[in-house]
Amino acid sequence: MAADTLTADILGSEASEGAGVPGAPETAGALTADRARPSRRAARLRLLLTPAAVCAVLAALYAWVSAQDLDSIEQRSLNPSVILTKAAEHLEMTLAATALVVVIAIPLGIVASRSRNRIATPVILTAANLGQAVPCIGLLVLCTFLMGVGFQTALVGLVAYSVLPVLRNTMVGVQQVDPALVEAARGMGMTRGQVLRRVELRLAVPAILAGLRTALVLTVGVATLGAFVAAGGFGELIINGLKLNRMPVTVVGGVLTACIAFLIDWLGALAENVLRPRGL
Amino acid sequence: MNFSEYVVSRWDTLSLAAAEHVLAVAIAIGVAALVGIGTGLLVHETPKARNASLALSAAILTVPSLALLTLLIPLTGLGWGSTLVALTAYALLPIIRNTVTGLNGVDATTVEAGRGMGMSRARVLMKVQLPLAWPLILTGVRVSTQMIIGIAAIAAYVDGPGLGTQIFEGLSRLGSVNALNATLAGTLGIVVIAVLFDLFFYAVRQLTVPRGLRVRH
Numbered sequence: 037m038a039a040d041t042l043t044a045d046i047l048g049s050e051a052s053e054g055a056g057v058p059g060a061p062e063t064a065g066a067l068t069a070d071r072a073r074p075s076r077r078a079a080r081l082r083l084l085l086t087p088a089a090v091c092a093v094l095a096a097l098y099a100w101v102s103a104q105d106l107d108s109i110e111q112r113s114l115n116p117s118v119i120l121t122k123a124a125e126h127l128e129m130t131l132a133a134t135a136l137v138v139v140i141a142i143p144l145g146i147v148a149s150r151s152r153n154r155i156a157t158p159v160i161l162t163a164a165n166l167g168q169a170v171p172c173i174g175l176l177v178l179c180t181f182l183m184g185v186g187f188q189t190a191l192v193g194l195v196a197y198s199v200l201p202v203l204r205n206t207m208v209g210v211q212q213v214d215p216a217l218v219e220a221a222r223g224m225g226m227t228r229g230q231v232l233r234r235v236e237l238r239l240a241v242p243a244i245l246a247g248l249r250t251a252l253v254l255t256v257g258v259a260t261l262g263a264f265v266a267a268g269g270f271g272e273l274i275i276n277g278l279k280l281n282r283m284p285v286t287v288v289g290g291v292l293t294a295c296i297a298f299l300i301d302w303l304g305a306l307a308e309n310v311l312r313p314r315g316l
Numbered sequence: 317m318n319f320s321e322y323v324v325s326r327w328d329t330l331s332l333a334a335a336e337h338v339l340a341v342a343i344a345i346g347v348a349a350l351v352g353i354g355t356g357l358l359v360h361e362t363p364k365a366r367n368a369s370l371a372l373s374a375a376i377l378t379v380p381s382l383a384l385l386t387l388l389i390p391l392t393g394l395g396w397g398s399t400l401v402a403l404t405a406y407a408l409l410p411i412i413r414n415t416v417t418g419l420n421g422v423d424a425t426t427v428e429a430g431r432g433m434g435m436s437r438a439r440v441l442m443k444v445q446l447p448l449a450w451p452l453i454l455t456g457v458r459v460s461t462q463m464i465i466g467i468a469a470i471a472a473y474v475d476g477p478g479l480g481t482q483i484f485e486g487l488s489r490l491g492s493v494n495a496l497n498a499t500l501a502g503t504l505g506i507v508v509i510a511v512l513f514d515l516f517f518y519a520v521r522q523l524t525v526p527r528g529l530r531v532r533h
Contacts, residue, residue: 169462169510171469171480174503177487181496257380261470264487274386278474283390290383297378 086302090295097291104284113273113285119292125268126296129187129259133194134252141199142244145206146232157207164204172197172258180265190267194258198251205247209240238313245311249304256297260289270296322497330482334505337478340396340468341513344403345461352408352460353453356415357441366416373409381406381467385474399468399476406467407460414456418449447526454524458517465510469502479505 106114148156176193183189213236221231263271273289276282323330352373359365376384381402388398422445430440446453472480482502486495522530 165459165462166507166510166514168459169465169507169513171466171483171503171506173469173480173487174483174499174506177483177499178503180487180490181499185490253378257382260380260382271382274382278386278389286386286389290380290387293383294379297380298375301378 083302083306086298090298090302093291093295097288101284101288106284107282109280110282110284113276113282114288119273119288122268122270122273122289123292123296126256126259126270126293129190129194129262129267129269130252130255130296130300133191133198133255133259134248136191136195137198137202137251137255138248140195141202142206145203145244146210146237148203149207149210149236157211160200160204160207164200167200170197173261173264176261176265185266187262187267189265190259190262193265194255194262197258198255201254202244202247202251206240206244209243209247210236212243213239242308242312245304245308249301249308252304253297253301256293256300260293317494317497319497319500322494323501326501330479330501330505333477333479333481333502334509337465337468337480337506337509338512340399340403340471340477341461341465341509344400344464345407345457347400348404348407348411348460349457351404352411352456353415355408356412356419356453357446359412360416360419369412370409370416373412376405377409381470382473385471385476389474394475396477398474399471399478402471403464403468407464410456410459410463411453412456414452414459415449418452419445421452422448448529451521451525451529454517454521458514461513461517462510465506465513469506479509 101114104110112118147153148160172193175196176190179189179193179196183192217235217239218231221235222228226234259267259269260271260274262269263275270289270293274286274293275289277284277286277289317325355369359369384402384405385398388401392398392401419441426444426448427440430444431437435443468476468478469480469483472478472484479502482498482505486497486499486502489495489498
């Protein structure tokens with residue numbers, strides 16, 4: 037069941053498939069095996085694909101906007117200072133939420149993965165699955181009733197939205213470490229704490245990172261909804277453009293958000309490559 | 317007015333919105349399942365096409381939902397059109413990926429045995445690989461459904477159908493009497509829909525997974 041969820045998990049991204057999860061079925065390794073075949077140079081070239089594509093899109097966006105005859109309403113939104121402020125707000129919201137998620141979800145995931153807490157496993161898996169269906173906008177608005185509008189509200193909503201998937205991936209990642217390896221480490225005289233730190237957590241790193249990376253990308257998207265509760269970000273451009281019937285403003289907001297999401301996903305992929313234990 | 321009174325007095329509106337929500341999700345997931353499983357069947361043996369379709373559907377999923385919905389307005393207009401296109405596009409990745417993983421995960425000796433019995437490649441695919449991969453494919457469809465039920469709420473902002481309208485109504489009337497009730501009704505209604513869809517897929521799983529596979533689980 038656990039392996040089923042992890043491979044099936046949309047959030048898992050490629051890395052969670054088989055990679056670093058020794059317990060995962062061989063079936064899942066099929067995808068990664070193919071991917072490893074091309075030479076290093078091809079892999080390095082592919083690594084540059086995302087930033088190149090994002091740059092191309094940004095250049096096209098800039099050219100398109102410059103070609104437009106902007107009226108005064110559009111000019112008020114589409115100028116460097118506004119866009120930079122929105123970008124800063126958006127990134128701040130995303131990164132703060134992710135940092136909080138890391139602090140909350142990973143320790144809880146590790147606690148949940150301990151064998152004496154096994155009872156919690158199915159509960160967490162079900163809750164994480166159903167939790168995905170809880171609409172983030174509903175969560176945000178409900179938070180607004182409790183704490184009013186503003187940055188903090190958006191932060192609470194974002195954290196609540198992505199805690200469960202990260203917790204789930206951490207738990208499943210640690211649980212799927214081959215019991216024989218844990219046994220071997222115990223046999224070598226390691227204490228339980230040492231086994232956790234030096235064997236289980238290291239081997240669970242790819243699964244944990246995959247979960248975090250997806251949560252981060254999702255958070256970029258959900259952060260656009262922060263504009264509904266006056267927390268700023270690119271969502272504000274999207275919404276203002278829609279309300280004032282100024283399509284260029286909306287398009288700029290939408291495209292810039294998507295570009296940030298792609299770049300963060302790319303950075304996540306880089307981090308996964310760097311942080312993955314060398315043996316894997 | 318407390319929550320239960322609100323639900324009772326607005327039952328017509330709420331049930332209509334809920335029905336529209338279910339309908340939008342059902343149409344989107346139906347189309348996505350057809351397209352996704354079809355794509356998976358076609359590409360699972362050619363690494364290039366497989367990676368390309370996986371990368372493309374993953375890229376779609378990276379685009380934030382509010383951005384995609386608003387960017388679709390010039391193309392498909394406000395309302396149902398944009399909602400259905402966006403939901404379908406988002407649902408593709410889990411389905412394609414699980415189909416590909418499931419089909420390729422079928423034991424090579426089993427495929428070989430089918431070929432050895434004189435089955436054609438297409439017949440092996442439909443009679444052996446697809447049934448064996450079915451549980452995983454079904455899981456993919458289920459995961460997609462849970463995901464787009466939540467995304468459908470945002471579609472209300474581009475005049476889409478569904479319970480999201482209640483949430484946005486609550487937001488726009490923040491501080492008024494029924495604002496909290498409307499938001500709660502929308503959010504909880506969507507959770508209820510998600511649970512019902514999950515039960516539905518559980519039933520489908522029980523009914524359609526080949527008996528030989530069920531025993532093993």
